[in-house]
Amino acid sequence: VTPESAPVTLAWELEVGADILRMLGYEPPPAPGTESKGEFGFAHITGGGTVANLEALWAARNVRYFPLAVRDVCLRHNIPLTLKPSNAPETAVAISALSPQACLGIRPNQAIYLYSRFIDAIHRHWDLARSEAIRAAHELLSESEFNLAQRGVRAAFGVRPPALLVSGARHYSLIKAADLLGIGRENLILVDLDSMFR
Numbered sequence: 001v002t003p004e005s006a007p008v009t010l011a012w013e014l015e016v017g018a019d020i021l022r023m024l025g026y027e028p029p030p031a032p033g034t035e036s037k038g039e040f041g042f043a044h045i046t047g048g049g050t051v052a053n054l055e056a057l058w059a060a061r062n063v064r065y066f067p068l069a070v071r072d073v074c075l076r077h078n079i080p081l082t083l084k085p086s087n088a089p090e091t092a093v094a095i096s097a098l099s100p101q102a103c104l105g106i107r108p109n110q111a112i113y114l115y116s117r118f119i120d121a122i123h124r125h126w127d128l129a130r131s132e133a134i135r136a137a138h139e140l141l142s143e144s145e146f147n148l149a150q151r152g153v154r155a156a157f158g159v160r161p162p163a164l165l166v167s168g169a170r171h172y173s174l175i176k177a178a179d180l181l182g183i184g185r186e187n188l189i190l191v192d193l194d195s196m197f198r
Helices: 007-023 049-077 108-126 130-143 154-159 173-180
Strands: 164-167 188-191
Touching: 049 108, 049 130, 049 154, 049 173, 108 130, 164 173, 173 188
Parallel strands: 164 188
Antiparallel strands: none
16 A cells, blocks of 8 residues: 555554554564664564465565576676575685576565675676665566566476475465466475364
8 A cells, every 4th residue: 555545554564564564573673764673574464364465475486486586697798696505604615606496595684684684695796776776676587587577487496396384274375376376286394283283
């Protein structure tokens, strides 16, 4: 929702989202027009469990597979971009030197901030203004076979198919979400529960 179409409810949603983040121990996003002092979380309100599950799985899928697209672009255009893989936190390594499987092992927090780091790498590599680096990043990622929004899931899921671990008490929407996100019902892995729902 944008402030133009729902100025009151958007303000309420941002306020409640910030409260939820604080309650869970996260820093809320900075107020509009102010600069971030570091990492922050994001929360918003949905109409129910189905939408919440779908959005959460969509975000998780995109975060997990995004490094493949960045690696692909960096390899094709010789763009230097280093990160610290989760299996070697003390050693920085070029993303282009990682295997596709290793890219899927990047910590979620690193994957979330990878887009900003990718823009910075493009900015330095071609000496572009920040706005031009953002445009170039978008165009380069759109060309990658691993861009889920542009190319679908085939190439990314070919590296490693996703798996959703769900309990017997799962919400029925998880099956729908697996269909909608291209994950597939066969990739829902049922985890047994005991009589105490553990």
